[in-house]
Amino acid sequence: MRGVLIFDMDGVLVDVADSYRETIVQTVKRFTGRTITRDYIQGIKNRGGFNDDWALCNMVIHDFGVRAPYGEIVDYFQRLFLGDNHNGLILREKWTAQPGLFERLAREWRLAIFTGRTKDEARVTLDRCAPHLTFDPIIGNTDVENLKPAPDGILKILKLCPGMDAIYVGDNIDDGRSAHAARVPFIGVVGAENTRRAELTELFLREGARAVISSVNEIEEVLG
Ligand SMILES: [Mg+2]
Structure with missing residues (x-):
């Protein structure tokens, strides 16, 4: 892994x-x-x-x-x-990943989620959109003492995955700050439909993002 x-x-x-x-x-x-x-x-x-x-x-x-x-x-x-x-x-939510993406990633990486959702709301969408995928652990907003941009959720996942390096992938400046605070590399996602692409890209890079991509489907290109 x-x-x-x-x-x-x-x-x-x-x-x-x-x-x-x-x-x-x-x-x-x-x-x-x-x-x-x-x-x-x-x-x-x-x-x-x-x-x-x-x-x-x-x-x-x-x-x-x-x-x-x-x-x-x-x-x-x-x-x-x-x-x-x-x-x-x-x-109305739509799963963004193309078929096969996470199956390929899962051969080399453990997959986890740190979301501002409640775990219940995360579960509902995962069960509907991606019932065949395993994300473990899943850390929601009620699992942490301090919400993003605090690093709590990432640190909790690191503790649950001892000895493993981590990368955090997020679309909000608070995600970037959370990763920065946890000393974990960050990949920013700025969607094509985002009305403030340039501004957010700049913010991510200033926060030390390793890469900025326009969709999770581009992640393999920046992981190498
Ligand atoms: Mg987000």
Whole structure:
């Protein structure tokens, strides 16, 4: 084994433009009456500290002058996203990897996930989109004391994979900072549809990214 490849989930393994990003737009609209753009959301994401979509919604709603309780915002967000029994916007997610990619990677690497999702939300999507793949360990937001950009999740995975080198693959500046803090090489993913590609690429490189790719499907080229 060459080591452990740790993947962020949203924007890396899964295209979340029509799920999480759409849920943010609808949640902000519900509380403020305003419709924000995808570019506006990406601008906030690039500032760092807003990998968590609940925190992002809360900040935007308060910025628009609406004093909604955090719990109500989260409840509304979750109802839209999960629906009744996982039939909400979560179903619009698309698996990004082409068939065979992870099977090839798994011959040389252990595969792991460190996501800002709850483990339950990670599981639902993995079971639906990639039931045949093994990611182990999977570390979600309730498994760590400090969320990204803290290094907690990566450090936890390193502890569970003793003696293994690791690489973290993520699409948010907080992922890059998390890897940096854990002293693990980072590969940034900046999708072709990202409205702020140049800005995010620059941020990743400044954070010491080993490479920046436009999709997880290009990862074999940069792993060598
Ligand atoms: Mg992500």
